[in-house]
Amino acid sequence: MRVCDSVLPSLETAFGVSTSHAAQAISAFALAYGGMQLIFGPLGDKFGKPRVIAFSTLACTVGNLGAALSVHMNHLVAARVLSGAAAAGIVPLTMAWIGDTVAYERRQEVLARLLGATVFGMIAGQWLGALLAEKLGWRVPFAALSTISLFTGVMVLMSAGARQISEKPSDGRFAARVFQVFAVPWARIVLLITLIEGAFAFSALSFVPSYLHTSFELPISKAGAVVALYGVGGLAYSRGARILVNRLGEANLVRVGGTGLAIAYGALALAHSWWVAMPACLLAGFSFYALHNTLQTHATQMAPSMRGTAVSLFSCFLFFGQSIGIFCAAWFIDRFSAAPVFLGCAAGLLVLAFAFALLVSRQAVRVGLAQGRASP
Numbered sequence: 424m425r426v427c428d429s430v431l432p433s434l435e436t437a438f439g440v441s442t443s444h445a446a447q448a449i450s451a452f453a454l455a456y457g458g459m460q461l462i463f464g465p466l467g468d469k470f471g472k473p474r475v476i477a478f479s480t481l482a483c484t485v486g487n488l489g490a491a492l493s494v495h496m497n498h499l500v501a502a503r504v505l506s507g508a509a510a511a512g513i514v515p516l517t518m519a520w521i522g523d524t525v526a527y528e529r530r531q532e533v534l535a536r537l538l539g540a541t542v543f544g545m546i547a548g549q550w551l552g553a554l555l556a557e558k559l560g561w562r563v564p565f566a567a568l569s570t571i572s573l574f575t576g577v578m579v580l581m582s583a584g585a586r587q588i589s590e591k592p593s594d595g596r597f598a599a600r601v602f603q604v605f606a607v608p609w610a611r612i613v614l615l616i617t618l619i620e621g622a623f624a625f626s627a628l629s630f631v632p633s634y635l636h637t638s639f640e641l642p643i644s645k646a647g648a649v650v651a652l653y654g655v656g657g658l659a660y661s662r663g664a665r666i667l668v669n670r671l672g673e674a675n676l677v678r679v680g681g682t683g684l685a686i687a688y689g690a691l692a693l694a695h696s697w698w699v700a701m702p703a704c705l706l707a708g709f710s711f712y713a714l715h716n717t718l719q720t721h722a723t724q725m726a727p728s729m730r731g732t733a734v735s736l737f738s739c740f741l742f743f744g745q746s747i748g749i750f751c752a753a754w755f756i757d758r759f760s761a762a763p764v765f766l767g768c769a770a771g772l773l774v775l776a777f778a779f780a781l782l783v784s785r786q787a788v789r790v791g792l793a794q795g796r797a798s799p
Contacts, residue, residue: 424452424510425545426564427503429553429632429647433561438496442633443753449629450749451500455507457742463512464519464735465600472516472523472731473579479512481576486510487569491562502565507742514541515738519731522723531673531720535664538657538712538719546654553632553647600732609786610725610733614740616779617718621744623775624711626752627688627768628653631704634761639697649700656708664716673717673787674780680717681776683710685769692765714776717783 427434427448434445467475486506493499517537525533552564604610628650635646660667667676687707690699722737723730752764 424456425548426552426568427452428629429549429643429650430556430561430564431633432636432643433556434496434499437561438499440496441757443757444496446629446749446753447496447500448503450746450753452503452507452510453625453742453749454746455504456511457739457746459508459511460515460735460739460742461601463516464732464739467512467516467519467731467735468600468729472520475512476516476520477576477579479509479516480572480579482509483513483572484569484576487565487572491565491569493562506568511735511738515735516731518719518723519734522727522730522734527720527724530723531668531716532665534719534723535661535712535716538664538716539661542654542657542661542708542712545657546651549632549654550647550651554644557642557644600729601736604726604729604733604736607726609721610736612782613718613721613725614736616775616782617722617737618740618744619771619775620715620718621741622748622751623744623768623771624684624715624748625745626748627691627765628707629749630752630756630761630764631691631700634691634765635697635700638761641697646697649697650704652701652704653708653711656705656710657712658708659705660709660712660716667713673720674784676713677717677776677780677783680710680712680714681773681780683707684714684776685773686710688765688769688772692762692769714772714779718779721783721786 431442431445431449434440434448435442438445463475463479483506486502486504486509489502489505490499493502514537518534521533521537522530548564551567555563555567631650631653632643632646635641635649636643641649671679683706687703687710690703694700694703719737722734725737726733748768752761755764
């Protein structure tokens with residue numbers, strides 16, 4: 424997902440394109456990833472989540488190989504569309520599978536462990552991607568991803584047991600499942616919050632490496648290493664998620680996340696030295712996942728009978744938001760600068776987090792009342 428962030432300057436040089444054109448490699452992936460959720464979610468519900476996850480991982484091999492062999496920027500964008508479409512069946516269906524097998528009381532903790540794995544991938548994409556691109560060329564990160572996708576896809580097929588692979592298909596048409604999720608009021612709220620979160624959070628994050636490179640003349644490999652601290656912050660959150668949820672509760676955890684994101688991106692916008700980006704990225708990673716992990720947990724409970732479809736819609740809205748945000752941010756940065764983008768994202772995420780925290784508190788009260796009426 425994040426390998427193109429640190430490779431953007433290399434792509435601009437290699438293909439002689441503008442920042443906004445090179446950034447299409449990011450937004451195209453996100454748009455395809457989001458759009459395919461409408462397909463993979465119902466497929467997971469119908470044919471079994473582990474099976475769909477396995478074949479999606481194998482399909483990523485083709486997209487990444489196409490990116491490594493691209494001879495034109497438009498070829499690379501097309502390959503990233505294929506990669507995003509294939510990758511769409513992995514993480515959301517894994518989240519849905521956790522929702523199927525883990526009680527709600529422990530779900531945020533277990534989702535945080537999954538979060539640790541995905542954040543480690545983010546670190547690899549942003550840091551190793553930049554390092555490989557600088558030392559060996561921009562094609563090498565994509566070739567490496569192609570190899571990893573092939574290897575892990577085969578592993579999933581070989582290791583998944585017959586019980587997991589042979590899940591009983593669920594009934595109902597694809598469109599019917601989607602409409603049933605949208606019929607739930609709380610689901611609509613969670614999906615809208617997710618769309619806005621994706622627009623603000625990822626549009627800021629995607630341009631931090633190029634911002635450090637152009638504003639402070641930091642080598643792109645070092646810029647990638649600095650931004651990888653975002654992932655370290657996410658890992659720190661994943662290790663402490665259980666304690667934080669128990670002590671703060673969901674609403675306060677969301678407020679902490681929004682406040683931290685506002686401070687982090689505000690500091691980046693006003694920074695006079697690249698050193699400021701190190702604690703800012705660390706704080707941003709921790710804070711984003713404090714907010715996002717709570718959204719993930721609610722996404723797994725929006726429509727329990729159609730969890731694959733519901734969680735895939737969640738991911739769809741997240742990445743549609745990312746595509747919109749990156750497109751707008753790239754247009755603005757081409758004409759002005761990155762600092763106002765960071766400030767705008769800081770303010771937007773702060774307001775969003777406090778609004779969501781209020782809604783989470785009200786939803787908890789409604790659920791509690793409903794359970795009280797249902798009990799004998």
